Amino acid sequence: xxxxxxxxxxxxxxxxxxxxxxxxxxxxxxxxxxxxxxxxxxxxxxxxxxxxxxxxxxxxxxxxxxxxxxxxxxxxxxxxxxxxxxxxxxxxxxxxxxxxxxxxxxxxxxxxxxxxxxxxxxxxxxxxxxxxxxxxxxxxxxxxxxxxxxxxxxxxxxxxxxxxxxxxxxxxxxxxxxxxxxxxxxxxxxxxxxxxxxxxxxxxxxxxxxxxxxxxxxxxxxxxxxxxxxxxxxxxxxxxxxxxxxxxxxxxxxxxxxxxxxxxxxxxxxxxxxxxxxxxxxxxxxxxxxxxxxxxxxxxxxxxxxxxxxxxxxxxxxxxxxxxxxxxxxxxxxxxxxxxxxxxxxxx
Ligand code: GH3
Ligand code: MG
Ligand code: MG
Numbered sequence: 480x481x482x483x484x485x486x487x488x489x490x491x492x493x494x495x496x497x498x499x500x501x502x503x504x505x506x507x508x509x510x511x512x513x514x515x516x517x518x519x520x521x522x523x524x525x526x527x528x529x530x531x532x533x534x535x536x537x538x539x540x541x542x543x544x545x546x547x548x549x550x551x552x553x554x555x556x557x558x559x560x561x562x563x564x565x566x567x568x569x570x571x572x573x574x575x576x577x578x579x580x581x582x583x584x585x586x587x588x589x590x591x592x593x594x595x596x597x598x599x600x601x602x603x604x605x606x607x608x609x610x611x612x613x614x615x616x617x618x619x620x621x622x623x624x625x626x627x628x629x630x631x632x633x634x635x636x637x638x639x640x641x642x643x644x645x646x647x648x649x650x651x652x653x654x655x656x657x658x659x660x661x662x663x664x665x666x667x668x669x670x671x672x673x674x675x676x677x678x679x680x681x682x683x684x685x686x687x688x689x690x691x692x693x694x695x696x697x698x699x700x701x702x703x704x705x706x707x708x709x710x711x712x713x714x715x716x717x718x719x720x721x722x723x724x725x726x727x728x729x730x731x732x733x734x735x736x737x738x739x740x741x742x743x744x745x746x747x748x749x750x751x752x753x754x755x756x757x758x759x760x761x762x763x764x765x766x767x768x769x770x771x772x773x774x775x776x777x778x779x780x781x782x783x784x785x786x787x788x789x790x791x792x793x794x795x796x797x798x799x800x801x802x803x804x805x806x807x808x809x810x811x812x813x814x815x816x817x818x819x820x821x822x823x824x825x826x827x
Contacts, residue, residue: 497521505543513548515556528555664738666716667723675737675745679800682735682749686795693749693793694756697807698726698763700742701785701819710781718772718784725770729763745807753792753824760788760822768820787814788822 498517507513519525520532528551535543662674670678686693700706700722707715719742726736726744735747746763748756764786771780789811793803806825814823 494518494521507543507548513545513552516548516551519556525555531555664723667720667738669723669727669744670735670737672737672739675735675739675747676800678735678737678747679803682747683793683795683798683800683803685749686793690795691750692752693747693795694751694753695791695793695803695807696746696748696756696760696763697739697789697791697804697811698722698744698746698786699788699811699815701787701815703742706782706784714772714774714781718781721770721772722767722784722786725766726763729766730759734759745804753790756790756792757822757824760790764788764820764822785820787811787819789814789825790822791825 495518498514498521501507501521502513502517507517516528516532519528523529531551531554532543535547662670662677664671682693685691700718703715703718706718722742723736723738723744726746730736730746730748733749734751735749737745737747739745746759748759751759767784767786770784772784773780789807789809791803791807791810810823810825813826814821817823
C-alpha cells in the first residue's frame with residue numbers, strides 16, 4: 480500500500496516536471512489553471528482533453544493563450560480532483576526546497592575540478608539525508624546525475640553547467656509560482672480556504688505560545704442571492720472581487736484576508752484585541768457600503784452592497800481552531816438576525 484502511494488507520488492512529480500517543461504516550450508504561463516490543464520495533458524487521464532489539445536497543436540501555429548487554457552480547464556478539468564491538486568501542491572512546495580539545495584551543489588561543481596568526485600559524493604549523501612520524499616529523491620538524483628555526466632564529458636563544462644543551472648532556476652520559479660497561486664482564490668485573488676487553514680494553524684499556535692491576541696472577522700455579503708437573481712452571476716462575481724479588494728484595502732500589515740467559501744470571507748487579525756477588531760470590522764463594513772459597482776453595459780451603478788460581520792477573539796488556553804471559527808460564525812449569525820449591515824462581537 481505504502482509502496483503504491485510512493486509510486487503514485489513519484490509519477491505525479493514526473494508529470495509535474497514534464498508539464499512545466501512543456502509549458503515553457505509553448506510559452507504557457509505557469510498559472511494554476513494552465514498548470515492543471517497541462518498536468519492532465521501529460522498524465523493523459525482525460526482523453527477528450529488530450530484529443531482537443533492535440534488537434535489544436537496540429538491545426539494552429541499560434542501560442543496556446545491563457546484564454547484557450549481557461550476554456551480547456553472549464554470544459555474538461557472542472558470540477559478538479561481535490562486529492563490530486565493537493566498532491567501537486569505538496570510536491571511543488573517540497574520541490575522548491577530541494578531545488579534550492581541542488582542549485583548549491585551545481586554551484587559547487589563549477590569550482591575546483593580536482594575535488595569533484597569527493598564533493599559530489601559528500602553533497603549527495605547530505606542531500607539524501609534531508610530528502611524524505613522518494614519522488615524528490617529521484618528528481619534530485621536525476622538532475623545531479625545529469626550534472627555529473629556533463630562534468631565527465633569534459634566538454635564546455637561551465638557553459639553546460641550554466642544551462643543545467645538555468646533549467647533548475649526556471650523549474651524553481653515555476654514551482655514557486657504554482658505554489659503561490661495554489662494558495663489564492665481564483666476569482667477574488669485573496670487567500671483561499673486552504674491557505675486560511677494553514678494561517679489559522681500558524682497564528683493560533685503563535686497565540687498559544689506567546690499568549691498574544693488574535694481575532695477573526697467572519698464576513699458575509701447580505702442578500703447576495705437576491706443580488707445574483709436580479710443582476711446575474713457575472714455582475715455577482717464582479718461584486719465578490721470588489722468586496723475582496725475592499726477588505727484587503729482596509730486591513731494592513733500582518734492581517735490576513737481569505738475567501739472562506741461562496742460569498743463569505745474570513746479575516747485574521749494577529750496582535751489585535753477584541754475592541755480593536757470591532758473597529759476594524761466597522762471600517763470594513765463602511766468601506767464596503769461606500770463601494771459602488773459601475774455597470775459599463777447600462778451606465779448605472781448597481782444596488783448598494785452591504786456585509787454582516789461577526790468578530791471573535793481566540794482564547795489560547797481553551798480554544799480549538801474549530802471553536803474559534805464557530806464563535807465568529809455565531810456572531811455573524813447574530814449580525815444577520817439583528818438586521819444585517821452590522822458588526823457583532825462574540826457573546827460571552
Ligand atoms: P444572507 O444575507 O442571509 O447572507 O443572504 P444571502 O442571499 O447572501 O445568503 P444565501 O446563503 O442564501 O445565498 C448565498 C448566495 O451567494 C447564493 C449564491 O448564488 C451566491 N454565491 C456564492 N458563491 C458565488 C460566486 O462565486 N459567484 C456569485 N456570483 N455568486 C455566488
Ligand atoms: Mg453565506
Ligand atoms: Mg450572504
